[in-house]
Amino acid sequence: MTAHTTTPSRSRRRRRGATHSSGRRRRTGRVWAGLVALTVLGAAGFAAAQWAAPGDGQARTDAGQETAPDRKATSTPTTDAGSTQRAKPAPAPSRTTPTQPSTPTIPATGPGTFVTASGGSPKAGSGRALRYRVEVETGLDLSTADVAEQVDRVLADPRGWTADGTSAFQRISSGTADFVVKVATPGTVDKICATQGLDTGGEYNCSVNDDVMVNLKRWELATQYYADDVRSYRALIINHEVGHFLNHGHVTCPGSGQPAPAMMQQIKGLKGCVPNVWPYDAQGRLITGPAVP
Template sequence: MPPWEDDEPLRGSAGSAGTLTPERVDDDVAIARRGAPTFGVRPDDPTVLQSLRGFARRYGWRAYALPVLVVITVLALMTTEGASKPSGRSGPAAGAGSQPGPPTASGDIPLKSDQAGPGAPKTALSAAALPPGAAYTKTGTGTFRVLRGNGPVVGSGQLRKYTVEVENGVSGVDLTKYAAQVQTVLSDPRSWAGHASVALQRIDTGAPDFHVTLTASMTVRTLCGYDIPVETSCFAPSGTAGSDVNRVVINVARWVRGDSAYVGDLNAYRIYLVNHENGHALGHQHAHQCLPGGLAPVMMQQTFGLRSAATHKMCQANPWPYPKGAAGVPGAEQPDTPANSEIRLKND
């Protein structure tokens, strides 16, 4: 299998008409509260303890002296480095202008998009750095094609139709799985169609209300902007730069790599990505505070972090607009301001 092959399975079981039914849980809030790190080994693992005892028996006093020597060496290097720096100069070089203060995020993020507005500092976001992982398509053709497939009307509110598309030139992703996951997520009762205000239907012919499109990262920058240099997705309404239709722009970089808020669960991040960006297509603004019980609302910019700037509380990652067991859903939505933005810089 090529190194860039996307073999992430779509969780669920086979349903009618060959569709996939996502996993059900009785209480999404309870599941989140029971969540615990599962990476690496436990410190009380008998195998680990046995290895440590064997190391101590083999090397005796040296096993205990080694950490002390490492600390002394690091301190000596730090002292030497500090002494080698020129003294008496803590400001800018002679002739240079005054040193600017630390950068701050403007937080003035346009409605229905996940990138900073004009004038935002060109500084990477600490919480939004793309995790390491498989290669992804950086440059496509700038043209798009519809992936064949349609489905029934889901929900009972105002009908909104959508197509599932991909930019020509995007490779390394199983497009059948991608299209199936988009449709499955948007058909789930925990998604937007689970609320009486909207009904959704996937089509592959005719005139859709919006186009859910897997897009190469450089094309994303054309459609979404790149004022803050991190990989984002967005909703690009008709009439914005580079878009003559209402396009939900799914960044292939995020589809392949995910986000640090969902590290270890790429599938859950993809669910969040679909729900969040399609929420913008349905007219939803960003939400900035944890739901009662601690879950992040799906319209929080979870790619940028899970801490509420307004309350300073850390929310729990949540990919659904209407998670079971949660109150106050889908969350209080407000225009973005410097005071409530989830954007955090590396040096903040």
């Protein structure tokens, strides 16, 4: 078989050339397409970056969530529970009118009947016990229990008459009493004291027979020397009038600046002494002075 070479025709050469030219155009198109794609992707990436960045009025939490800041947080108060509430104006300070101590009502006179304090007290003192009752005139605005408690404390105090070593006291509410402490209106005190010729003039106390009479005016108002310590003056009344029951007479001031004796009529003036309501001092010494009629 004889081999031979065929010379390509012109038309075939053009077809090949056309094929080569088409390949270059195809590659060029791909380059341009890539550049266009990169441009589009770049623009898209820039747009995505712009969207993802926090805009004005946003903040990020530690967890990465985007939250709008509370622009009212600096002006809206928050309760301990975390809920917000509207701020309330501070309340205006309240104005109170100072209360003046009320003056006790002192009836001029009463019915002359009495209410006995219930119960009793332990014996106070080392001598034979003198039994006593405490009574308050009917209708008075006084607690019989409170009056009895005050009388009990006075008679049991170591600076009282038990310091003489022979006197002792015990309160009872029934049975026979050695003496009776009675708080009554000025008119009733005057009537009872007058039975023994004593003129109390609606102002004073007295001791007659087995009655220790306490004027309601003195119990509630004391005197000018004890105006700021009414309870102390009540102790003086009890010690003075029970002292009379024990046969102690009046004495006067022993000297300027010294304690006024309990048996001194202090309501009429201290005469240079200083106020004192006890028969004995803390060392058990009798506080006394020159005797007076």
